[in-house]
Amino acid sequence: MKRSNLPNIILFVVCAALSLLVLTPVAMIAVNSLKNSRESALFGLNLPKDFVWKNYAFVLSKPAVVRGFLNTILIAVAAVLVTNVSAAMAAYIIQRRPGRISRAIYYTFLLGLVIPVSIIPTIRLMMNLHLHNTYQGIILYFIAVNLPFTIFLFAGFMSSVPKEMDEAAMMEGCGKLRMFFQIILPLLSTVFVTSTIVVAIAVWDDFLGPFYLISDYKKWTIVLNIYSFVSQYETNWGVVFAFLMLVMAPILALYFALQRHIISGVTAGSVKG
Numbered sequence: 001m002k003r004s005n006l007p008n009i010i011l012f013v014v015c016a017a018l019s020l021l022v023l024t025p026v027a028m029i030a031v032n033s034l035k036n037s038r039e040s041a042l043f044g045l046n047l048p049k050d051f052v053w054k055n056y057a058f059v060l061s062k063p064a065v066v067r068g069f070l071n072t073i074l075i076a077v078a079a080v081l082v083t084n085v086s087a088a089m090a091a092y093i094i095q096r097r098p099g100r101i102s103r104a105i106y107y108t109f110l111l112g113l114v115i116p117v118s119i120i121p122t123i124r125l126m127m128n129l130h131l132h133n134t135y136q137g138i139i140l141y142f143i144a145v146n147l148p149f150t151i152f153l154f155a156g157f158m159s160s161v162p163k164e165m166d167e168a169a170m171m172e173g174c175g176k177l178r179m180f181f182q183i184i185l186p187l188l189s190t191v192f193v194t195s196t197i198v199v200a201i202a203v204w205d206d207f208l209g210p211f212y213l214i215s216d217y218k219k220w221t222i223v224l225n226i227y228s229f230v231s232q233y234e235t236n237w238g239v240v241f242a243f244l245m246l247v248m249a250p251i252l253a254l255y256f257a258l259q260r261h262i263i264s265g266v267t268a269g270s271v272k273g
Contacts, residue, residue: 033241040238055242068225079142091154112148
């Protein structure tokens with residue numbers, strides 16, 4: 001064994017151990033979701049004696065579960081679209097009009113990365129604006145929470161887009177909005193995909209925001225449904241694990257399908273800026 005390969009081998013072993021640490025709970029949930037109530041209560045990693053597929057059918061037969069999925073998809077899609085477009089437009093102005101005001105606005109947004117959300121003033125503001133317990137309110141909440149990071153990504157990548165493209169488009173008679181949506185925005189596809197994944201995961205997994213801002217159970221997200229579902233069916237962990245697998249499956253599929261864009265997008269947003 002060459003001495004020069006030793007650091008790479010150590011790094012590989014460490015990464016493999018960390019991956020195993022993360023994948024073990026997922027494997028436990030997947031295996032136990034196919035067991036009966038007695039076997040699943042042991043929380044073992046062994047395969048079930050009989051595969052109980054009806055756990056999944058039972059979960060999907062609950063109207064609250066289906067409604068929770070639809071609510072989460074609606075909120076996530078709206079938050080992702082508005083957050084990405086707003087961040088791209090803000091980054092465009094910040095990069096194309098450099099100056100003290102632009103820098104001040106940019107650093108003000110970046111403060112959102114380190115300052116935690118104050119939930120009590122947020123609830124009070126939502127009530128005063130009649131947005132508490134509404135889809136619009138929770139969507140605006142997720143947009144505000146995720147804007148700082150997405151602006152950071154887009155602003156870093158926007159600096160690599162040549163200004164000459166703007167000038168050429170203007171000379172051809174292209175308006176500012178048309179130039180942004182037809183010329184600039186398509187060039188941001190890498191960061192756009194990265195931001196979509198990050199924001200979608202943040203919305204899908206968030207518990208505190210919906211818990212405090214949505215009191216109507218018909219508007220609950222899927223994470224709040226987990227909270228209610230576990231307390232109701234904690235005696236049958238096979239059903240609970242089946243529910244958890246159904247909740248994790250869409251976001252895991254999205255992540256694995258687009259994971260290669262995450263590193264490239266984050267790198268573009270942090271290095272090129």
